[in-house]
Each structure stands twice: as C-alpha cells, then as structure tokens.
Amino acid sequence: MREIMEVKVPHAGSVENAEITEWLVDVGETVDHEQPMAEISTDKVDTELSAPAAGRVVQLLVEEGEEVAVGTVIALLIDSEATDEEAATALAAHTVSAPAK
Numbered sequence: 001m002r003e004i005m006e007v008k009v010p011h012a013g014s015v016e017n018a019e020i021t022e023w024l025v026d027v028g029e030t031v032d033h034e035q036p037m038a039e040i041s042t043d044k045v046d047t048e049l050s051a052p053a054a055g056r057v058v059q060l061l062v063e064e065g066e067e068v069a070v071g072t073v074i075a076l077l078i079d080s081e082a083t084d085e086e087a088a089t090a091l092a093a094h095t096v097s098a099p100a101k
Helices: 084-093
Strands: 004-008 017-023 036-041 046-050 055-060 067-069 073-078
Touching: 036 073, 055 084, 073 084
Parallel strands: none
Antiparallel strands: 004 073, 017 036, 017 067, 036 046, 055 073
C-alpha cells in the first residue's frame, strides 16, 4: 500500500501558531521536494511552507485564513505514481497525527 506523507507547520523558535494565508497548490497537483505549497504568517514572520517530499496533493486540511498550532498537519501527499484508487485507499487508512505538545 502507498504511504501518505504529512505536511506540518514547522516549529520555529517560540512561535506557537501560524495562519495559512494562501495555498499555492491544489488537490491533485504534483509537487517537487521543497516546492512552496503555502504562504503562512506568524506573529514574527511571513514565509512560504515547502513540500517535505515530492508527491501528489491528496488533501488540504486547513482553509486559507485559518490559524493553527505549530506542528499541525495541514496537507497530505502521496507518491505521484499512485493511482486514484491507491490514493483513496491510503487516505482512508491514514490517521492524521496530532501536533506535539
């Protein structure tokens, strides 16, 4: 079975929350490793969040304008070679991890 990869808001010093200001990708789009996926804003900096690996976006879990805790899973990727059926099966079996406290 193909494995789902989680895209999380990264830890950055004392920052506790981040707002997703804009998605730069859509569900179904393939991304390269380190390709910008979203613009995020914190109380300290505005920056782009890059893909942790190459793959295909299967789900965006956070809406633009939503504020989430650091460590929150905001999107899910799968191997770009995965079929739609494999992606659906992997997505159904995947449990999103909670942010680390």
